Amino acid sequence: MNFSDDDELRAHFDALRRHDRDRAPDFRAMLDRARSTNSPARRRAFSLIWIAAAAVMVLAVGIAVRETRQHGAGRYDGSTGSFGGGDTVSISNWKSPTASLLHTSGSDVLASSKILSSVLDGASRAAVQH
Amino acid sequence: MERSELERELEALHVDCWGWALACCARDSELAEDALQTAYLRVLSGRAKFDGRSSVRTWIFGVIRMTAIEEGRRHRSWIARTAGADSTMDVADPSPAADATTESSEQRSMLISALAAVSPRQREVLQLVFYHGMTIEEAARVMSVSVGSARTHYERGKKTLARMLAELRVR
Numbered sequence: 001m002n003f004s005d006d007d008e009l010r011a012h013f014d015a016l017r018r019h020d021r022d023r024a025p026d027f028r029a030m031l032d033r034a035r036s037t038n039s040p041a042r043r044r045a046f047s048l049i050w051i052a053a054a055a056v057m058v059l060a061v062g063i064a065v066r067e068t069r070q071h072g073a074g075r076y077d078g079s080t081g082s083f084g085g086g087d088t089v090s091i092s093n094w095k096s097p098t099a100s101l102l103h104t105s106g107s108d109v110l111a112s113s114k115i116l117s118s119v120l121d122g123a124s125r126a127a128v129q130h
Numbered sequence: 131m132e133r134s135e136l137e138r139e140l141e142a143l144h145v146d147c148w149g150w151a152l153a154c155c156a157r158d159s160e161l162a163e164d165a166l167q168t169a170y171l172r173v174l175s176g177r178a179k180f181d182g183r184s185s186v187r188t189w190i191f192g193v194i195r196m197t198a199i200e201e202g203r204r205h206r207s208w209i210a211r212t213a214g215a216d217s218t219m220d221v222a223d224p225s226p227a228a229d230a231t232t233e234s235s236e237q238r239s240m241l242i243s244a245l246a247a248v249s250p251r252q253r254e255v256l257q258l259v260f261y262h263g264m265t266i267e268e269a270a271r272v273m274s275v276s277v278g279s280a281r282t283h284y285e286r287g288k289k290t291l292a293r294m295l296a297e298l299r300v301r
C-alpha cells in the first residue's frame with residue numbers, strides 16, 4: 001500500500017461523499033418529523049394506554065381478592081374454634097346432604113319397635129320399692 | 131451543553147452525519163433516515179449525554195452508530211417476521227443511475243461494490259478515515275474499539291479494498 005493507492009481510495013470516497021451530500025435530507029424537516037413522531041400528544045396517548053392497563057390490573061386484583069374472601073367466609077378458624085363469617089353449625093344438628101337417600105320404604109319395619117306400657121309395669125315398680 | 135447549542139452543532143454536522151448514517155445502514159437511505167432521526171432525538175432529549183471526553187462530532191457519530199445498529203436489528207427482525215426472509219446487512223447493490231456514464235458515478239459504484247468485500251469493522255474504519263477525514267484514534271473512539279484494533283482493521287481493510295478495486299477495474 002503506497003500513497004498513490006491512498007490517493008485513489010480518497011478519490012473514490014470523495015465521489016461517494018459528493019453523491020451523498022446532494023441527496024442529504026433537509027435538517028429542519030427531519031427534525032420536525034422526528035418531533036412530530038415523538039410529540040407530547042403521542043406520548044400522552046402512550047401514557048393513557050399504560051394508565052388503562054394499570055386500571056384493568058387493579059380491577060382484576062380487586063375481584064380476585066373479593067372472591068377469595070367470599071370463599072374463605074365459611075372456613076373453620078382454629079384459634080377461635082368457630083367458623084369464619086357464616087352461621088355456627090352444631091355437630092349434633094348436622095345432617096348429611098345425602099341422608100334422605102337412606103330413608104327407604106322398608107326402614108320402618110327394620111327399625112326397633114317402641115316399648116309399650118304394660119300392666120306389669122306397676123307391679124315391678126312396687127317390687128322394687130319393697 | 132445547551133439544547134440550542136446542540137441543535138446548532140447537529141445542523142452544522144448534518145451532511146457529515148448523513149453520510150455516516152448511510153454507511154452504518156448498509157447505504158439503505160430509508161433506514162439511515164430513521165436511524166439519524168432517532169439519534170438526533172436522543173441527543174436533543176438528553177438521553178445521549180456528551181461528557182466532553184471527545185469532540186462533539188466523534189460523540190455524535192458514536193450515537194448514530196449505536197442507533198443504526200439497533201434500528202438495523204429491529205428492521206431485520208421485522209423483515210424476518212413479515213416475510214420470513216433472511217436479511218443481511220450486506221452493502222446494497224448500486225443500481226445504475228442516470229449519470230452512470232460519468233467518471234464520478236463509476237468510481238462511486240466501484241467503491242460500493244468493493245466495500246461489500248470487506249468486513250463491517252473494516253468498512254467502518256475506512257469510511258471514517260477516507261470519507262470523514264478522521265484519524266485512526268478518532269475512528270477507534272467512534273467504533274468503541276482500541277486504537278490497535280482500529281489500526282489493524284484499517285490496514286487489512288485498505289489492502290482488501292485496493293485489491294477489489296483493481297479487480298473491478300480489470301473487468
